Structures are given as C-alpha cells and as structure tokens.
Amino acid sequence: MKKVRCPIYVQNYYFCIISELQIIIAMNKHEWPLWEIFIRSRAGLDHKHVGSLHAADAQMAIEMARDVYTRRQEGISIWAVESAHIHASNPEDAGSFYEPMNDKVYRHPTFYDLPDEITHM
Amino acid sequence: MYPSLIKYILQLADNSLIHGHRLSEWCGHGPILEVDIALSNIALDQIGAARSFYQYAAALEGNQKTEDSYPYHRDVRSFYNVLLLELPKGNFGDTIVRSFFFDAFQFELYSALLKSTDTQIAAIAEKSLKEVTYHLRFSSEWLVRLGDGTAESQHKIQKSVYAYWDYCGEMFDMSDAEKDMLSAGVSVNTVALKSNWEQTVANTLEEATLSYPLAKENAWFHKGGKNGIHTEHLGFLLAEMQYLQKSYPGAEW
Numbered sequence: 001m002k003k004v005r006c007p008i009y010v011q012n013y014y015f016c017i018i019s020e021l022q023i024i025i026a027m028n029k030h031e032w033p034l035w036e037i038f039i040r041s042r043a044g045l046d047h048k049h050v051g052s053l054h055a056a057d058a059q060m061a062i063e064m065a066r067d068v069y070t071r072r073q074e075g076i077s078i079w080a081v082e083s084a085h086i087h088a089s090n091p092e093d094a095g096s097f098y099e100p101m102n103d104k105v106y107r108h109p110t111f112y113d114l115p116d117e118i119t120h121m
Numbered sequence: 122m123y124p125s126l127i128k129y130i131l132q133l134a135d136n137s138l139i140h141g142h143r144l145s146e147w148c149g150h151g152p153i154l155e156v157d158i159a160l161s162n163i164a165l166d167q168i169g170a171a172r173s174f175y176q177y178a179a180a181l182e183g184n185q186k187t188e189d190s191y192p193y194h195r196d197v198r199s200f201y202n203v204l205l206l207e208l209p210k211g212n213f214g215d216t217i218v219r220s221f222f223f224d225a226f227q228f229e230l231y232s233a234l235l236k237s238t239d240t241q242i243a244a245i246a247e248k249s250l251k252e253v254t255y256h257l258r259f260s261s262e263w264l265v266r267l268g269d270g271t272a273e274s275q276h277k278i279q280k281s282v283y284a285y286w287d288y289c290g291e292m293f294d295m296s297d298a299e300k301d302m303l304s305a306g307v308s309v310n311t312v313a314l315k316s317n318w319e320q321t322v323a324n325t326l327e328e329a330t331l332s333y334p335l336a337k338e339n340a341w342f343h344k345g346g347k348n349g350i351h352t353e354h355l356g357f358l359l360a361e362m363q364y365l366q367k368s369y370p371g372a373e374w
Contacts, residue, residue, distance in 0.1 A: 053155055056266070063262065064155035066255075067162050 034083040035061040037068075039075035047079050055080075125301035127178050128201065129308055130242070131191060132298060132347060134174030135202035137249075138192055139355070140223060141167030142362060143210045152213050159259060160216070166252040173245045193366040197356050198349040201296070205288035207346070207355040211281070214267050214274070218281040221260035225321045226292045227253045229314040238306035261325045268329025279331055286334055290342025293318075297348075 032054040038047035050069050055061035061080035070078070089097060101107070123131065144164035151157025175188040206223060210216050231253055234246035267274040293315045295303075302308035326333050334340075345351065365372055 054153065055155070059262070060266075063259065064159065067159040068155050071158070071162055 032056050035065075035080045036083050036086060037061070037065040038079040038081070039065075039069055040077035040079075041075050043076065047077065050074070052083060058082075123182075125298045126239075126307065127181055128296075128298035129302045130174050130178045130181070132201040132296065133242070134171045134178065134191065135200050136206060136223075136227075137167040137171035137174065139200070139202040139358065140206040140220075141165070141171060142358060143206065143208075144216070144220070146210050147216065156213075163220075163252075163256050163259065166249070166256065170245060170249045170252070173248070174242075177241050177245070189366075193363050197351050197359060200351065200355060200359070201298075201347050201349060202355075203288070203291045204343050204346040204352055205285060205291065207352060207358060208285075208288070209354055211284075212277065214278040215281045215284070217260055217263045217267065218278060219285050220256065221264050221325065222285060222289050222322070223292070224253060224257040224260050225318050225325075226289075226314070228257050228321075229317050230309060230311065233309040233314060236306075237309070242307065257321075264325055264331075265329040268326070268331040275330070278329075282326065282331055282333055287341070288343050290340065291344040291346060294342070294344055294347070299347075 033056075034052055035055050035058075036052050037050050039050045040047045053061065053064050053068060055064050058080055061082075062078050065078045065080060069075070141164045144160050144167065147157060147160040148164070149157065151160055171192075172188055175191045179186040179188055179190060203223075205219060208219070211219075228250070231246040231250040235243055235250070237243040237246065264278065267278040269275070293311045295311055299308045299311065303310060322333070346355075
C-alpha cells in the first residue's frame, strides 16, 4: 500500500520554510499498525475523523495525533482507534444497500407545513 | 559587555535558540513522518520562547536593537548557551537523550521562574512551561521506548546517556549573571533545582532499564558555554544560521 501525505508547513527561525514531504510507506511485517484519528474541535461537538497514522501503540498514536492533527488549534480531545478494528460496508453492496432509497422521497419530512414560530427545524 | 540582567535574559534565550536550531535540523530527516513533525513543533516552541526573550532584551537595551540583533549579529563568544545544546544532533537517540536532560532541567527552571520578580521573565516562563511539560513527556516517552526496546536501540541509547552525562553539570553551575540576579529575585538558584532533576532523570532512566553514573559530589563536568567559551560546534552552527544576514546585511523577505 502506498500512502502519500499532505504538505507540511514548517516555520523555521523567524521565517517560513515550506517543505513538502511525500513519505512513501511500504507495508511490510515490521510496519507499525495503522490508527484512525478522531478530533473533537470544541466541547459539545462530536469527534470527527481527521486522518490516520502509524504508531506502535495507543499512547504513541495519541501523542503523534497531537503533533500532527492539533498543531493549529484543531481540537481539544483525541480518539485513536486501531484501523484493524473498524468494520466497513462493502462498496459492491452499494446497489442493494442504498439505491432502493432513491425513489422514497416520502421518507424525508418535507411534506409538513411548519408554523412560523417554530425555528431550528 | 552586557549588564547582568540582559546577560541573564540572553542566557535563557540562547539555550532555547540553540536547542531549537539543533532540533530543527531534523526537519525532513525524522525517523518517521510523525516524529519529524513532533521535533519540528518542539523546535518552533523553543525558538518562539527565544524570540520572546530576545524581544525583551532588545527593549531593555534600546540602542536600535531588535530581536534579530542577538541571533544574527553576535559572534560565538557572546552566546551564553550551555555546551550540551550546541553539540551536533547525532542520531535520533542522541537527540532524545540530550532533549530529555535539558527538558527535565527547563521544566524545573521555568517552574521556579514563575516566581521571578521580573514579571516579563515570569510571564515568558509561564507560557513556555506548558510547552516544556509536553517536551519532557515526549522525550521521556521515547527514552523509555528506546531504552526498553530492542537490544540495538538499548545499546545505542545507553551510549548516548554516557556521552551527554558529563555535560549536564553545567546547567546547575551558576554563571556570574545568574548570581548577580539572584539577590533581586530575578534569577533562580539552579543549584537547588538539581535534586528534583536528578529524581526525574533517575526515575525515567530506571523505567527505560538504562544505567547511569552515580551522582557524585563535585563530579567533573564540561563547562564554559554560560561564559561564552564554546565547543568548536557552535561556530559551525552560527556560520550556517547567520550566513544570510552576514552576506546580505539587513536582507528581508
């Protein structure tokens, strides 16, 4: 598996040096496991998936996530989940999973007349 | 010669600048991407703290000095950082050990500087302490991982511990500027910080299953940096750092 990372902007000394790193990580048996990182941006909001990284264990994953994903004040809480523990739907099932919903507009609650005084709907 | 207060501020600033510069040399060369970013973040924290101190020194000195005057327009003999920080960055384990020794010291130093009678110094210490708390956590973490890791990582980092040990004493050896500023409550009695530092170092090295020399009374250590007497390495570092300003004085972009 090849993984191309995003550019990192690194401010050095008093000036900005923009360095674009493309790290190619080859999967092999020595590779650290992959972790999915979720960040909560503010109290009250939910954790959102922001990306993934390789780390030897959960503690390292959280510390690395702090350095990689919160350096511009993106968040106040980090979750790390080992990617292997995530079960995903199969893209090949998309036809039977999602297409039947296309012609069922009545499932959207858009046919009601709302009184004006009701807001935030 | 600078008055003691400015010299003391420069000493604090130079430690941060030179440490930050050495860490910045890892940018693009880290063992993995995430560590590369972490080291660059720490370098920026240190250089940021150095800037605050330089700005304060420039304001005190006046004379059209700016924060840039100190890093770019002083020669080796007018830098007051400890020798430990100017040594070449070495391998990753070397950088971790060196950072750990200094982070543990800086943590104690800034904690004590919170009570400095100089409010500006106390304010910079307060802001930096949060950063240094994380730096110490980062370097301690890696020290334990490498020490308690594979046979190869343990062998390498054990070498680093012995290589830098004899440079640690200088951090607690008070310079004239530090002594002068002590009675006014501006500086900190660094000798008094040593027992906490030794405790942190002993605990972490033990957790890392590493051995270290027993602390001896009056043990010999490398020194000179606080008085401007440096190793050959600082000259090369400054040559690179100051190249642009020396070749094109006043250059901006």
